[in-house]
Amino acid sequence: MQKTEGEESKAENEEVKQxxxxTSDGVKMKVEISIVYEMEIVRSFIEVNDADHSVPFPLPxxxxxTLDLIIELVKNEYDDEFMKTFSHDELKEVLVAANYLNMKTLLDFIATAIAxxxxxxxxxxxxxxFNIVNDFTPEEEAEIRKTNEWVFQDLDED
Amino acid sequence: MQIKCLKMKTYSRRTKNTLHVPEDLIIQILLRLPVKSLVRFNCVCKSWLSLISDSHFSLSHFERAATCTERLVFFEPSAPEVRSIDFNAPLYDDSASAVLNLNFLPPKPNDVRIRGSSRGFVLLECCQRLWM
Structure with a gap:
């Protein structure tokens, strides 16, 4: 990666730009710029402001x-096997975070995985x-189920 | 502020399935499900029933499904059957190669031509007539 003069003279002159x-729990994480560039919300800010990268960018x-999981997913080029180790809450957390960070590839990947x-x-x-409360009466639900009984066959075990 | 966030994190880690997923993200997931699952999920709750029954949702779901498949239809007069092949389906998917039922055509058509196709419909020319 080419570096400008200003960056050469910086104290933290890393091999890979970071x-x-x-994060929301107050942890400062140094992330490779190639990964950060997938986060449109951060990228647009960095590009417009040419900001000092040593000042932490807040992700409230x-x-x-969740950020750890996202970094590993991107580093592993969205590996299905790695993602299968996620808990249900982790899947949802990554989904919500991908949407907030505006990471289009990750959002598509995680939404497809959950589907x-x-x-x-x-x-x-x-x-x-999804922590949804059933607001149908037993009669209403039975009625809807009756109209399409075939869709309740061949299901996975919960 | 920081203390508040830390507390929230501990709370969400301890209790399972409490994270709220906004409706627009639930829609993103539902758009990627096959029709059979959607019909089943009609009875999850009232808001899902109205969402899945909504005409805008059906249209978006159809548009998505239509753009995601690329099938090749191949006619060969000497072959015993006409097959449609999905190039994006996984190897173990039985529907990747499907036999097409062309019983509506005249018996033993020997000059079938594909005139055009759009969204899964194929326009055929056979015996100087057009067929869909």
Missing amino acids: VTLM NVSSH NLLEKKSVEFIRNF
Whole structure:
């Protein structure tokens, strides 16, 4: 990577250019600029302001744990196997963070992964996954189920 | 402020499935599901039923599905059947190569030509007539 004169003279003259991000739990994390550039929300700010990269960029909606997961996912070029180790909460946290950070590739990847996970799951599993309260009466639900009984066959175990 | 955030984090880690996913992100997930799953998820709750039944949602779902598949239809007069092949399907997917039912054409058509195709419909010319 080419460096400008100003950056050469900086005290922290790293091999790979990094940007410091400040997570919601107050952790300062140095992240490679190639990864940061996937985060449109940070990228647009850096590009417009030509900011001093040593000043932490605040991410009040992303925890250090979620940012760790995101960095690993991007480094591993969105590896399915790595993502399969995520808990349900971690999947949702990465989804929400990808949307907030405006990371289009990650958002598409994680939304597709969650869709694949839910595709053959029961209605009860979905309610539990998204923490949704069933507001149908038993009669109403039975009525909807009756109209399309075939869609309740061949499901995964919860 | 920092203390508040730390508290929230401990709370969300300890309790499971409490993270709220905004509706626009739930829509992003639903758009990627097949119709069979969507019909089942109609009875998750009232807001999902109205969302999935919404015409704008159906249209977006259709548009997405239509742009994601690329199938090749191949006609060969000497072949016993006409197949449609999906190049983006995984190897183990049985629907990657499907036999097309062309019973509506005259028996033993020997001069079928593809005149055009759009969104899964194929326009055929056979025996000086057009077929969809």
